[in-house]
Amino acid sequence: MRRPSESVARRNERILERIGRIKADHPFWGYRRVWAQLRYGDGLVVNKKRVYRLMSRHRLLVKSNDCLKASRVPERSKPRPSCPNQWWGIDMTKVMTASGWVYVVILLDWYSKKIVGHHAGPRSTAVHWLAALDEGVNREFPDGVRGKGLHLMSDNGSQPTSISFMRSCSNLGIGQAFTSYNNPKGNADTERMMRTLKEELFWLREWSSPAEVAVELDKWIEWYNQHYRHSALGYRVPNKAHATPSLREPEHDQWATRTLLKSA
Numbered sequence: 407m408r409r410p411s412e413s414v415a416r417r418n419e420r421i422l423e424r425i426g427r428i429k430a431d432h433p434f435w436g437y438r439r440v441w442a443q444l445r446y447g448d449g450l451v452v453n454k455k456r457v458y459r460l461m462s463r464h465r466l467l468v469k470s471n472d473c474l475k476a477s478r479v480p481e482r483s484k485p486r487p488s489c490p491n492q493w494w495g496i497d498m499t500k501v502m503t504a505s506g507w508v509y510v511v512i513l514l515d516w517y518s519k520k521i522v523g524h525h526a527g528p529r530s531t532a533v534h535w536l537a538a539l540d541e542g543v544n545r546e547f548p549d550g551v552r553g554k555g556l557h558l559m560s561d562n563g564s565q566p567t568s569i570s571f572m573r574s575c576s577n578l579g580i581g582q583a584f585t586s587y588n589n590p591k592g593n594a595d596t597e598r599m600m601r602t603l604k605e606e607l608f609w610l611r612e613w614s615s616p617a618e619v620a621v622e623l624d625k626w627i628e629w630y631n632q633h634y635r636h637s638a639l640g641y642r643v644p645n646k647a648h649a650t651p652s653l654r655e656p657e658h659d660q661w662a663t664r665t666l667l668k669s670a
Contacts, residue, residue: 434605442641487517495559495596503613511538520644526620532568552579
């Protein structure tokens with residue numbers, strides 16, 4: 407194998423140093439997401455092959471976890487939004503703390519991948535799911551949601567199928583839809599975001615109290631909406647995709663560092 411030149415070696419060293427810092431903060435990121443952060447976050451002109459090669463050589467790649475893959479049934483159609491605030495998904499997860507479980511409800515815009523509402527607390531009833539929905543509606547539809555064509559996808563759990571939840575959606579003019587049985591892809595967008603939430607926040611630390619979870623969750627959602635880059639959005643961030651859905655090209659963040667680009 408041909409040895410890289412001294413200039414290439416120095417460039418690789420700088421890139422690898424930055425990759426190491428990214429992986430320290432985001433241990434579950436694969437090479438594609440690391441590359442997107444380098445390219446669109448840091449403004450570093452580097453291709454995916456180099457990032458993959460460096461991460462592979464230094465054992466920084468993420469190993470495939472088959473336990474996280476759902477058993478799939480034959481392909482079934484699901485709604486595909488063409489703009490923000492057309493289809494939202496709602497789902498729940500939980501995280502253990504020293505004083506008990508905390509239940510987290512997330513409301514996701516399927517088009518922009520923006521988290522538009524959430525709720526965290528020691529219980530998970532229809533009232534708490536409605537709290538997340540109310541937050542999203544009040545934020546995204548200050549003039550009222552009725553007649554705006556909003557639909558909400560959920561599973562068939564007791565909260566979204568409760569009389570109080572369904573009546574509230576009907577009163578607001580929100581069209582409810584439910585995943586069909588044995589069809590894990592029905593609410594896949596929301597469930598995949600839940601996995602991101604676990605990998606980026608919940609699984610990285612021990613939690614002392616529900617209050618700590620609530621505070622850190624608020625911070626994480628703000629960061630996610632402002633800075634988390636999605637391949638489905640052309641590596642744009644949710645807030646940008648939500649505000650300007652017609653634009654497809656990613657933009658560099660204002661906070662992006664360019665020291666690597668200048669010194670490479």
